[in-house]
Amino acid sequence: MPTTADTVPYLDISASDFAMASEAVRDARDAHWYARTNYGIAVLSYEDVSTLMKSPRMIQGSAKWPQHHGVHDGLFHDWWAKNLLVLEGEDHHRIRRLANPAFSPRKIKALGDRFDELANELIDQWIDSGEVEFVEGFAAPFATRVLCIMLGIDEDEWPTINRLASTVGAALGVNIKAEIQEIDAALEELHRYADQLISDRQQNPKDDFVTRLVDASRDGDSLSDAQLQNLLVLLIFGGMDTTRNQLGLAMQSFIRQPxxxxxxxxxxxxxxEAAVEESLRVNPTTRWVTREVVDTFQHKDLTFHPGDTVHMFTYASGTDPEVFSDPTRINLEAERKPHYAFGGGVHHCLGHFVARSDMQAALPALATRITNLGIVEGGDEWMPDSGNTGPVRLKIAFDKREASETAQG
Structure with a gap:
């Protein structure tokens, strides 16, 4: 039967009760490869997300986020317009080309032992109590201190960095206009951190991430101080927030599958590695990735026009039963196709290897030390299950694992 406007599902993605992990989204995906929403097209199936995520006829779709929500000037507005997330064309390619060496997997992997030590140091603080508020006791300090280690910031500064990055993270919520003064103030402080780091490494180079960015050069080209500042602030803001949320979501998934x-x-x-990838596939913090159409093109039964907004539903595609067996459940021994929790195409997340590396330290450290996990009744509070999600609070009860248990396994 030909597709008509009446046969294409509709999802109200701004509704207060909208949730990605809902029957409504599953039914929509079963009915068709896309749905119409009050904010453009939602691509639901794995096959179509995989194809369209890499389409050269679309650009990153968040460039106008501040303007769409009534923010037309100020520090965040100006920073957002210049950051790597929203740049396109040669500006985007040039900065990625210059920054890529700083994100060398070999260099990040060399920090693995320190990440392991940090995970166990945090676990030591609460393992004898049998309960922990996981966001405050592990996810936030771990994610933030990992960034401090990478960037050469004193680890004692982590509460400040966490607070600032979380405040700037509010800019990705629909209440950005009401919170813009606090967001701009936090961003200004993060700019100061970045400026101090850049100045110090220019005068006192070290074998670290920031020095590699400062020294980045290709064919006589290099990053300006303003571009370095922008990139460092993006890394602090994006890296901490995402990893903190993803660790909480991973624990939620594993609690469901002891x-x-x-x-x-x-x-x-x-x-x-499988633990991280499966957690990202079945329960990603980034529930959708947004693109904007720049050239008219046809995909299957739908014509896309310039200016159209397209949301790639990473949660729906990562749990598509047409591609994944027992799709909503973790299977650490299954061979899986790649997920799109880090986006795809030219805007594939530059820091994905950092996030993967620190979570590959965190999850095994936790698993080898605590068992019989459960969420304490009334102890969890979650951000909306749309856009970017994760736990606000996640109180977990557990038993301390005896060393002999993992040795026998």
């Missing part, structure tokens, strides 16, 4: 948690505990080194 057998998989025990499997990870028994083979932590072997299954660390």
């Amino acid at each position: 057998h998989q948690w025990e499997l990870l505990a028994s083979r932590p080194e072997e299954l660390a």
